[in-house]
Amino acid sequence: MSVTAIIAGAGRLPGLLVKALRANDAPVMVAAIAGTGAEDPGGVAFMPFHVERMAVLFDELTNRDVTRVVFAGGMSRPALDPALLDPGTAALLPRILPALQQGDDGLLRAVIEIFEDRGFEVMGAADIAPALCPGEGVLTQSAPSEQDQADADRAATILSTLGPLDLGQGAVVAQGLCLAIETLPGTDAMLKFAADYPRRPDPNGARGVFVKAPKPGQDLRVDMPVIGPATVAAAVKAGLAGIAFQAGGVMMLEQAETVAAADAAGLFLWSRAL
The missing domain is CATH 3.40.140.80 (LpxI C-terminal catalytic domain)
Incomplete structure (x- = not known):
């Protein structure tokens, strides 16, 4: 069965989405963005990651049968550390760096496109928990x-x-x-x-x-x-x-x-x- 991954930042929203998905018996995991203060909601797989290693994240999500991702929680613009970059993520920099110079909407559109290009369906939090x-x-x-x-x-x-x-x-x-x-x-x-x-x-x-x-x-x-x-x-x-x-x-x-x-x-x- 396909798994939904919550790309998690700070706050309660990631945990609320985990609860909503588990209530429907939908397999879910949390990929927590390092440095955001994302918390482990408990009861599901919890995997911290650095944005500088996004390509490694994609491989890990694929290995865990993830087909859908949901972004949730507070996230600030990352200050990229070149020492952490893996070759696959370095290849994405021509797309990432210009997006960092845009407003929030422009940056997030670029992130969505990168995830979609890797074959993941990007869902909205409201699609998972419309009662919110x-x-x-x-x-x-x-x-x-x-x-x-x-x-x-x-x-x-x-x-x-x-x-x-x-x-x-x-x-x-x-x-x-x-x-x-x-x-x-x-x-x-x-x-x-x-x-x-x-x-x-x-x-x-x-x-x-x-x-x-x-x-x-x-x-x-x-x-x-x-x-x-x-x-x-x-x-x-x-x-x-x-x-x-x-x-x-x-x-x-x-x-x-x-x-x-x-x-x-x-x-x-x-x-x-x-």
Whole structure:
């Protein structure tokens, strides 16, 4: 029987996917990217690897009857160590190095193509565990006001405009003004910036909305946007009224905990069409 390999970075998502696959009696293993902090979920084969030895990884996956791979978890751009390169991976450098100079989407597309060229089917995390993507609706006791909805619309417009430039997946808008956009440092850095800039034109007006969505045309098999309890905590520190995100295009980890944290803070979580 063919095996699914989870190419794992940091966080809980790899373990959740292992659990989902095992619930369906699907054979699974974890190939953990060295240096990301990927954790062994237990109960399945766990194989750390260096990106400088990707060709060796391909051979090992083939020997283990892997036909499908799923990328999951937090991953930073690797600083390649020439001393670790094997000849097969060195031959891939003309494809890898230019991709490292692109945005996240360009880099990940190149990685997908390399895996597919070696005969692996690249799946998305949402294909394995679709329940991680909430459907449309307000998930919390608090709901967005008319001004919050207008701010969310404004943030969505900003994201759709910047998307072709392969920038980030998030923006913060308050009272119609863009306070922050997500760039290479990521969501946490963006929300920290918003927290460090607490001023609003009307101190008694709308507090602002963080909108999270994939880039237009983004391949959702890798780097699908994710929110969770830590996102709620960061939004609270930034003084925002809520978080809006694209229904079907953003995963919510630890859903019960995330909603409970938002309710406790009086924050809204709004899964909406963007």
